[in-house]
Amino acid sequence: MKKLMTGNEAVARGVFEAGIKYAAAYPGTPSTEILENIAGNYKEDIVSEWAPNEKVALESTIGFSIVGGRAFASMKQVGMNVAADPMFSVAYTGINGGLVIVTADEPGIHSSQTEQDNRYYAKAAKIPMFEPSDSQECKDMIKEAIEVSEMFKMPVIFRMTTRICHSKGIVSLGEREEVEVKEYKKNIWQYTTMPAVSKKLRVELEEKLVNVKKYSNKSKFNIEEINDTKIGVVTSGISYQYAKETFGDSASYFKVGFSYPLPIDRIKEFSNKVDKLYVIEEIEPYMEEQLKANGIECIGREKLTNIGELSVAILKSAFLNIEEDKIKTNKEKIVPRPPALCAGCPHRPVFYELQKRKDIVVSGDIGCYGLGAVPPLSAVDTIICMGTSISGGHGMAKAFETYGIQKKAVSVIGDSTFFHSGMTGLLDVVYNKSKTVTVILDNRITGMTGHQDHPGTGYNAIGEEAPEANIELIVKALGIKHVKSLNPFDMEDLNKTLEWALNLEEPSVIISRWPCALKKMSKSDINEFGDYFTKFEIDKDKCIGCRMCTKCGCPAIRFDKETNKASIDDTMCLGCSTCAQICPKDAIHEVKNNK
Amino acid sequence: MNESKSILLVGVGGQGTILASKLLTYGLLESGYDVKMSEIHGMSQRGGSVSTQIRFGDKVYAPTIGYAEADLLVSFEEMETYRWLEYLKPTGKVILNNYRLPSAPILAGSADYPEGIIPEINEKVDATVLDATKIAKDLGNPKATNVVLLGALIKTMGLMDMDWESIIKANVKPQYVEGNIKALYKGMELM
Numbered sequence: 001m002k003k004l005m006t007g008n009e010a011v012a013r014g015v016f017e018a019g020i021k022y023a024a025a026y027p028g029t030p031s032t033e034i035l036e037n038i039a040g041n042y043k044e045d046i047v048s049e050w051a052p053n054e055k056v057a058l059e060s061t062i063g064f065s066i067v068g069g070r071a072f073a074s075m076k077q078v079g080m081n082v083a084a085d086p087m088f089s090v091a092y093t094g095i096n097g098g099l100v101i102v103t104a105d106e107p108g109i110h111s112s113q114t115e116q117d118n119r120y121y122a123k124a125a126k127i128p129m130f131e132p133s134d135s136q137e138c139k140d141m142i143k144e145a146i147e148v149s150e151m152f153k154m155p156v157i158f159r160m161t162t163r164i165c166h167s168k169g170i171v172s173l174g175e176r177e178e179v180e181v182k183e184y185k186k187n188i189w190q191y192t193t194m195p196a197v198s199k200k201l202r203v204e205l206e207e208k209l210v211n212v213k214k215y216s217n218k219s220k221f222n223i224e225e226i227n228d229t230k231i232g233v234v235t236s237g238i239s240y241q242y243a244k245e246t247f248g249d250s251a252s253y254f255k256v257g258f259s260y261p262l263p264i265d266r267i268k269e270f271s272n273k274v275d276k277l278y279v280i281e282e283i284e285p286y287m288e289e290q291l292k293a294n295g296i297e298c299i300g301r302e303k304l305t306n307i308g309e310l311s312v313a314i315l316k317s318a319f320l321n322i323e324e325d326k327i328k329t330n331k332e333k334i335v336p337r338p339p340a341l342c343a344g345c346p347h348r349p350v351f352y353e354l355q356k357r358k359d360i361v362v363s364g365d366i367g368c369y370g371l372g373a374v375p376p377l378s379a380v381d382t383i384i385c386m387g388t389s390i391s392g393g394h395g396m397a398k399a400f401e402t403y404g405i406q407k408k409a410v411s412v413i414g415d416s417t418f419f420h421s422g423m424t425g426l427l428d429v430v431y432n433k434s435k436t437v438t439v440i441l442d443n444r445i446t447g448m449t450g451h452q453d454h455p456g457t458g459y460n461a462i463g464e465e466a467p468e469a470n471i472e473l474i475v476k477a478l479g480i481k482h483v484k485s486l487n488p489f490d491m492e493d494l495n496k497t498l499e500w501a502l503n504l505e506e507p508s509v510i511i512s513r514w515p516c517a518l519k520k521m522s523k524s525d526i527n528e529f530g531d532y533f534t535k536f537e538i539d540k541d542k543c544i545g546c547r548m549c550t551k552c553g554c555p556a557i558r559f560d561k562e563t564n565k566a567s568i569d570d571t572m573c574l575g576c577s578t579c580a581q582i583c584p585k586d587a588i589h590e591v592k593n594n595k
Numbered sequence: 596m597n598e599s600k601s602i603l604l605v606g607v608g609g610q611g612t613i614l615a616s617k618l619l620t621y622g623l624l625e626s627g628y629d630v631k632m633s634e635i636h637g638m639s640q641r642g643g644s645v646s647t648q649i650r651f652g653d654k655v656y657a658p659t660i661g662y663a664e665a666d667l668l669v670s671f672e673e674m675e676t677y678r679w680l681e682y683l684k685p686t687g688k689v690i691l692n693n694y695r696l697p698s699a700p701i702l703a704g705s706a707d708y709p710e711g712i713i714p715e716i717n718e719k720v721d722a723t724v725l726d727a728t729k730i731a732k733d734l735g736n737p738k739a740t741n742v743v744l745l746g747a748l749i750k751t752m753g754l755m756d757m758d759w760e761s762i763i764k765a766n767v768k769p770q771y772v773e774g775n776i777k778a779l780y781k782g783m784e785l786m
Contacts, residue, residue, distance in 0.1 A: 326681045329677060
């Protein structure tokens, strides 16, 4: 059977067909849909879990693998930074049941912090790596990857990029292969990393790699394609598709599908068959550097930048000097569509209240609430990575104290991010005594990536009820003495609570608890928060055109310059009342008889 | 060298460009073509500019469409047509829904919706301007704008013989099937 599938769907299918029994992930664009598809389509055959973070996801798959099961972890590229610690170690210990680790990289930085090229992780950690170039290969290579993993007793990295993850192509489906659990034998000289053991494993790792190199030179996914031999192209992943589209049959190709260790011998042979060799790869010159180090003459970075995505147009321009005739447009005419917090977003009142205070620095974090940094809210000062809001805020508070600066640090973090990397930072705040205010934006879901459950939602990845982690009890257990939970849409209470917290001489936590405006409410959500949707409208006679309501950045609020009046789009308004509480003329009120 | 065709569907998050694209790809797949489709996720739910890129032919390599590469540009919103016009071949065709969805800076009164877009596009390329949103509203479901436009696209591509009713039935919630089929035929009639 043939089906049109995204790379992510095809990977999930590959995980199913490969007889993998256990999959764990933390949501992150562009990798999220892999675990969603496994949990949604194959939950009868595969234990699927959202882990609190990528490190935990990988560690639990390592445990599953060591005692004999086939396991799979997926993460976005920066997630691999979080999981790097266990990943480098498991390269030494090796595995028992097959273990495949997906990294979904983001050339072009569509929804990430960095444009890092995680192929270097494979090289640095010495872990074999696959790189699919379309959906069919996503599925086929997962099956090969699990075999390679068990053949060499090593974990395998599976490197995707946004265009591979989110593009659809035709995939031929196969059957699931059921695999018995492997026998686990206790062996501390294999599965521990005490220095004496690691010294031994270090040597074994190099020995394994000699054999993996031989495999690489024979792998069916390292493919030579001879056409016209004036130009030869060494390429991998999505770049192969762009290269094929650009040169067609006027060039020969070496498509690298197994890219660590590189099949250097075969690339050398290929280079001898062509007059001129190009290396076409996105972001960093990972292959080019190794080719040049091995004495293979090639052209790559001389013609291509290491910034952003490649495209057919970029290759045509760089290698064939072809510039397509574009239809000319006047860019100034086009008004941008910047993303904004949704109408009814529970983060909005928090940022609105924070931006009024000039004596604070707001340490932000990763999630939709990054939008609290942009106008008109402009409340957030810094965003670094998952969890830095709290630990970075701690450092800011220490600096203010050390240098006698009259400012306070406010850390703002989401619920899922708090579970991911916030708890250890908060422990540091308590232990090392900084006077930070931490605001936990508990919107009852992982919002940014499209609503995945987490330990605080009361449900797990396959929709079963699960124990609900209580943030208030957690922060108290970490040693925070001053904790208040509140409804952010009661802005008077929010304001007073912020004032209370900012005047304390000890660290505090404010839990702003209200569901994401887009969340499909669970039964317990409805019990707690009610079915609160109403609509608000603006009394034209009372509106003085001061535009205060537009300062909260709600996409449902319109302003007509001709009449100098604001209005509310009734198809978007969810009745959160933020604008009504901001309006100085009391011109905004609930629409009566509107359910 | 490359016989593949490239179709770009653009609009604003929430307008249903992705569903329309999906239906089209199923039709192309059943017609025996190799098909690739690409979309950028992320913040599209939050009112951003969205595009889906569909490429089909005997064998398709790149899943994306670059500047001056699209054969057809189907736009669900006036200003978005202009934003994506550079991606159309100068000989390509535009199907344009003359519907305006002001973006946040316009709504907040800090920018104006650009005027004169449609005449400028008409001057530069072969464009068909439709009032698909009004047509969908008249049919009783303004949300079916996407399927009206899909109908117009299918007619332009000459793919009317496909079993679109089955494709809609397989991919749309039962309560919307009838309305969507009506919208599709109405869209076909427009071209």
